[in-house]
Amino acid sequence: MEKIYSRRRIKIPKINLFQCIIILVIIIFLGSIISFVLAAYPIFESSCKNRASSIAINVSSEEVNKVMSDYEYEDLIDIQKNEDGSITMIKARIVPINEMISKITSNIKNEIDKKEQVQVGINLGAITGFSKLSAIGPKFNIKMEASGRSNSKT
Numbered sequence: 001m002e003k004i005y006s007r008r009r010i011k012i013p014k015i016n017l018f019q020c021i022i023i024l025v026i027i028i029f030l031g032s033i034i035s036f037v038l039a040a041y042p043i044f045e046s047s048c049k050n051r052a053s054s055i056a057i058n059v060s061s062e063e064v065n066k067v068m069s070d071y072e073y074e075d076l077i078d079i080q081k082n083e084d085g086s087i088t089m090i091k092a093r094i095v096p097i098n099e100m101i102s103k104i105t106s107n108i109k110n111e112i113d114k115k116e117q118v119q120v121g122i123n124l125g126a127i128t129g130f131s132k133l134s135a136i137g138p139k140f141n142i143k144m145e146a147s148g149r150s151n152s153k154t
Contacts, residue, residue: 036127039127040122040127040140043122043126043127044120044122044140044142047120047122047142048120048142048144051118051120051144052118052144055112055115055118056108056112059108059111059112059115060108062111063104063107063108063111064104066107067100067103067104067107068100071096071100075093075096076092076093076096076097076100077090077091077092077093078090078091078092078093079091117143117144117145118143118144119141119142119143119144120141120142120144121139121140121141121142122139122140122142123135123136123137123138123139123140124136124137124138124139124140125137
């Protein structure tokens with residue numbers, strides 16, 4: 001009998017059990033890393049924001065105190081009185097106030113820029129979401145690079 005249709009046979013490579021186990025282990029490992037990163041990122045982000053906010057508040061208050069020690073109340077406000085000694089008008093001196101604001105904002109930015117890397121540590125137990133485990137486990141340290149920006153409103 002004659003062949004009407006013929007084609008080549010498709011050769012499917014044989015995969016042994018060892019290769020299947022290796023592929024399965026790699027898939028489980030990558031899945032674990034991805035799930036860990038997805039669970040940990042919001043905690044890392046909020047911890048870093050809290051630490052950066054704390055540093056900014058400390059630097060801001062220090063610099064405000066330094067600059068304000070150079071000024072007296074009379075440097076910023078002009079008080080006019082009548083013959084009786086009662087106050088008739090209080091006028092703000094804009095130039096010294098603007099100088100003070102400028103010094104404060106530039107000092108804050110300079111001090112934040114001087115800060116080197118800051119480490120934030122998060123325990124492994126905090127990633128689980130259980131409050132009882134939040135202080136348990138090895139600590140992951142994250143290094144943050146400081147960069148400053150400040151703005152002011154008068």
